[in-house]
Amino acid sequence: MRNVYSKLALSLALGAGFALGAVGTAGPAHAIKKGGILNFVVGSKIPSYDLHRETTFGVIHPIRPFYSLLIRINPDNPSSPTDFICDLCEGAVPKGTDGGKTFTFKIRKGVLFHNGEKLTAADIVATYKKIIFPPEGVPSARKAFFKMVDSVTAPDDFTVVFKLKFPSGSFIPAVATPFNIVVSKQDLDKHGYNWHKKNINGTGAFSFVQHQPGSFVEGKRYDRYHHAGKPYLDGFKAIAAPKMAIRLQAIRGDRAAIEFRGFPPKARDDLVKALGDKITVQESDWNCALFYTPNQGRKPFNDVRVKKALSLAVDRWGGAKYLSRIAIVKTVGGVVFPKHPLAATKAELLKLTGYATDMKANRAQAKKLLAEAGASGLKIDFSNRGVDQPYKVVGTWLVGQWKKIGLEVKQRVQPSGPFYATLRKSKDFDISIDFNCQSVINPIADVTKFLGSAGNNYGSYEDQTLEDIYDKLLRAAKESDQRVLMREFETRALSDQVHMGITLWWYKINPHRSYVKGWKIAPSHYLNQSLDQIWLDK
Amino acid sequence: MYKYIVKRILLMFPTLIGAAMLVFFLLRLIPGDVCELRLAGTGLYADPAEIELCRTNLGLNDHIMVQFADFVLGFFILDLGESMWTGKAITFEIGLRFQLSLQVAFMATFVAVIISIPLGVISAVKQDTWIDYVVRTFSIFGIAIPSFWLGIMIILGLLISTQALLGEPWMPPIWYVSPFEDLGANMAQLIWPAVATGYRYSAVATRMTRSALLEVLREDYIRTARAKGLLEKIVINRHALKNSLLPVVTIIGIEFAFLMGGLVVTEQVFNLNGLGKLFVESVLNNDYSMTQALVMIVVTVFVITNFVVDLFYAWLDPRIRYS
Structure with a gap:
């Protein structure tokens, strides 16, 4: 802390x-x-x-x-x-x-x-x-x-x-x-x-x-x-x-x-189909991101090769295309809210582990890393929250992604109470769904979630290098300096150490009576x- | 009869204490607590010190036996405390929902009784005719179709049919209005869940009425009644039906008690703010105080209903009270 x-x-x-x-x-x-x-x-x-x-x-x-x-x-x-x-x-x-x-x-x-x-x-x-x-x-x-x-x-x-x-x-x-x-x-x-x-x-x-x-x-x-x-x-x-x-x-x-939180795409489509122009739809990127967090207090999830393999297996660009049709997620992004000036461009994202578009090469690399770490065919206890949107939908997708590199993933879906007890108290999971949802957008505040010392970080890791980068980021006055440091922070958190994996950012859909x-x-x-x-x- | 009633009342207490122990300790075996959910469950920044403060304020850091003693004592002096989630008095929270749940239970029972008794009698009297087959098929469907599914179909049917007929979809109101305030709005909301649950309820009772009546119709005293030349209507209504109603009354009693707290899914389908919905929400929120109170109320309703059914048995069958 x-x-x-x-x-x-x-x-x-x-x-x-x-x-x-x-x-x-x-x-x-x-x-x-x-x-x-x-x-x-x-x-x-x-x-x-x-x-x-x-x-x-x-x-x-x-x-x-x-x-x-x-x-x-x-x-x-x-x-x-x-x-x-x-x-x-x-x-x-x-x-x-x-x-x-x-x-x-x-x-x-x-x-x-x-x-x-x-x-x-x-x-x-x-x-x-x-x-x-x-x-x-x-x-x-x-x-x-x-x-x-x-x-x-x-x-x-x-x-x-x-x-x-x-x-x-x-x-x-x-x-x-x-x-x-x-x-x-x-x-x-x-x-x-x-x-x-x-x-x-x-x-x-x-x-x-x-x-x-x-x-x-x-x-x-x-x-x-x-x-x-x-x-x-x-x-x-x-x-x-x-x-x-x-x-x-x-x-x-x-x-x-109206409902002010948001509906999944299918609900929007159903409403529009049933009511036509009596329904107006407003949509926006949402300041919520869905992660998966490996428990680095457990072996072999403290091995960076295993963490990289997990990220390499996930087809984010494909997921954005298909999951956005059924779930309230849409945008591929890094640690910063997409489209924000501090957010990574697509070119910058593509350099991060697991963000390249050639999934065949990514997954071949993932299998190689797993083999090097002696973790081929690893059995994973994946903890998920018993809420459909977007946790169960994206969680089930993640299971499929990891199976493609030979991992044996058992998804354990629990109601919110037991899910949080697992995440925050007993920590008896290998990987857990995790998320960050804030109100007023402030990337430099929001990325504290990635610090091992944060009260809402559940990865059980310490990374002084990342903490030091964050300290510099805090004190950077110029936006250009902030941007450089943010990339350094992002690369460390998502690519070099892969402390957490971002799946997709949420997408807010508000269909309402016209x-x-x-x-x-x-x-x-x-x-x-x-x-x-x-x-x-x- | 008085001795019988006193004995039955005394038997209620060990049942209630056993239920209290079970619910209290089983609830605490479920991982998680209300403070984690309230403060960390939204994905916003969660301050661990605030979570701990919340636990202290709610008494969750007290010794478990102290918590248990508070609960049991509170139950017996009818002070159920406050909901851990809302901070409002549990009696207030339950009282709000009780009226709705009671009304739905009565309406569903009414629907079930007016369907099941006549159909059960007709089915028994016309045994193995096409009428019997139709009634049995109807009741089999009632047992097979879950009430919540029927509820969903009712709502969708209303939305689609009203849009087709009137140009604008209509659905039942989604908030409760007391019948004393607006009977029309009240009925518009509650008639549909009453039909959805009453149908399943009636199916069980219809089958029970039919089989019980068939059994009684084969008794010697029925043959005697017919031999005396009594009208078949009198034989059925006065001699057979009353004696065949014992198991039917049991079913109706148990189902009524179930409806008071067990319409968990149906209440969600129709967005009824009843005890079932409150039950689900309090379990999901790890609201121990509310869940405990609700379980104890349901247990109490069951115990009292069984007591009333036993008394009714004794009234229907003198052999029970004399034994």
């Missing part, structure tokens, strides 16, 4: 200056209509209402619309990871002063919580103190993102000042993380730090009406919302529907208009969920 928190904190947004292209958009083509209730389906469950302590989109989708953020991604341009705009602050998102160590936010005046209380800088300070410096025993899932923050203060009622210990480009994207909802200081003082687990009082576009656990969350338009003229909807209903088939049928039968307007797909299912832009054309 050495230095991982600080590395993570330092890195969260160093690379976040690059535009990404979403494939589809759904901007309003004509006059905005006000009114109506948006019904949408959510495939995950709500653990508690307190986004500061939770990590699932199951709480973002239904609860985020009740709250505001200090800053947020631009809902009109959500595919850009650098386009942040003020939500509860005024004017432009501040630049750092004092050598990048001080950020001063001017807070909007006249913002009211749903209970009628006025929002002041004290509420922002209380919120960020809860996130960054929670009292002992109070959970905060992302406090590690703010290790650079020294203090947060309010010199007056409408100014908030963040003082950093060191300049960090990761600060602003960390603030924009959609889990950082602003809560009332009065609520914290009066009710304590657990109150928000079960209660809601925000300044968001919608106010809370009711929650029937396991069934739905209902919100109604907040008339005193601080973005004038919004929201356009009268309200929303977030309907819990754990089964994908139900979510799909719900859109088809118009019980719901009457849903104003919502634009983002490269993460956590982003752009305030719902204040959405209107219904019916």
Whole structure:
């Protein structure tokens, strides 16, 4: 775990200056209509209402619309990871002063919580103190993102000042993380730090009406919302529907208009076939990658020849072509989100172990390496998660790929609970499916996953060389230097040592009823969920 | 009769305690815990210290016997605690779903009874005629077709047929509305799962009614009744049917108890927020407190249902209570 928190904190947004292209958009083509209730389906469950302590989109989708953020991604341009705009602050998102160590936010005046209380800088300070410096025993899932923050203060009622210990480009994207909802200081003082687990009082576009656990969350338009003229909807209903088939049928039968996470290609095709132009499809690369992780605590998976053979067996380019027809994966990539300026070009990818297109040669080389390592016909216990998309689909494909080099792979599919116990506690697997799914895109932060010292790395390895490269990457100010170091990092992680194997990056497909307007797909299912832009054309 | 009832009530307690021990310790044999899932299961950065804090806050780091004592004591004083996943009171979570599950169970039982008793009687009376064959085929299909598959077919059938007829596909509502709020919406949602499960349920009961009635119709007292010149309708309804209903009542009782918590897949197919769906979710989330409470409720429902069935037996057959 050495230095991982600080590395993570330092890195969260160093690379976040690059535009990404979403494939589809759904901007309003004509006059905005006000009114109506948006019904949408959510495939995950709500653990508690307190986004500061939770990590699932199951709480973002239904609860985020009740709250505001200090800053947020631009809902009109959500595919850009650098386009942040003020939500509860005024004017432009501040630049750092004092050598990048001080950020001063001017807070909007006249913002009211749903209970009628006025929002002041004290509420922002209380919120960020809860996130960054929670009292002992109070959970905060992302406090590690703010290790650079020294203090947060309010010199007056409408100014908030963040003082950093060191300049960090990761600060602003960390603030924009959609889990950082602003809560009332009065609520914290009066009710304590657990109150928000079960209660809601925000300044968001919608106010809370009711929650029937396991069934739905209902919100109604907040008339005193601080973005004038919004929201356009009268309200929303977030309907819990754990089964994908139900979510799909719900859109088809118009019980719901949209699902914000994403459907596989077949579901999209079925909907379009059944409903034609009543369905609009938005698609985007997704800031999630599916890996396989060899357990280097077990022999012979600490042998680089075996790890290289495993990667050489995988036909990524072929997989991209065929798997993208049946699974929510599509893009061949390295350690960085595809199409990002720090990502490897195709020419650079082709130089990495297992990325060349001549699969016959790759697999011949793989067999040779296995023979040299004395691991021909190796039996492998492959742990997978019992979720169809994309784990089981891609896992089954991987089994087929490895069989082509003579490996005997037994896939062990477990429900999420036992799967994580295997991955994180007992570590009794040879190779496991693994993944990395983040909200705000920041390649330099996201690649900490590959460090053996990271809390979410399950490969049981230490690689000081890789750690040293990462340290240099963190301190590289210029994008050109970052790019060179990122290639060095990537080559070490994926090609020379092959600590993990990337299969394919996920691909987000959101088919929705065409009457849903104003919502634009983002490269993460956590982003752009305030719902204040959405209107219904019916 | 009172002695019989008291004896049956006393027998319930060891059953409940045995079930509590089994569910508590078996659950803990399943690898994984709720905190890992909540904080690491999304693929976002997971802080190991936060996971440990979550475990401490939920009491998962307490000694296992302390956890067991809390659970058993809570059950007997009717304080089931809070869900480890949602933090809400378990009684509140279950109460929300209980109304729906109870309604579906009653509706499915109603569907089953109105189908099975007449069909079973007709099938027995018209034994080995074409009518009997049709009824038996119908009931064999009911047993062979899983309810969830029938549910999927019903939904797809509704979507396709309504689109063909009305131009816009229609499917049943996917959230629950109380019948006291909107009876139409309530029925529009629940009639389909009631039919899907009631059909399978009726198939079992039809076959049981038929075979039990056939057996009774061969008894001497039936021959005597006929010899006395009673109308066949009276022979069947008054003398044969009542005596053939014992096994049918048993089946209906067991099936009703099963429907209260066992509609795991059917509830998912129709997106019903019932006890079965809650059961699946709590097991998948490693929500020990909720799973334990649900198992104990299902066990209690079974125990009470069996108790009621036993009483009904005793009422139907005096030999049971006198023995």
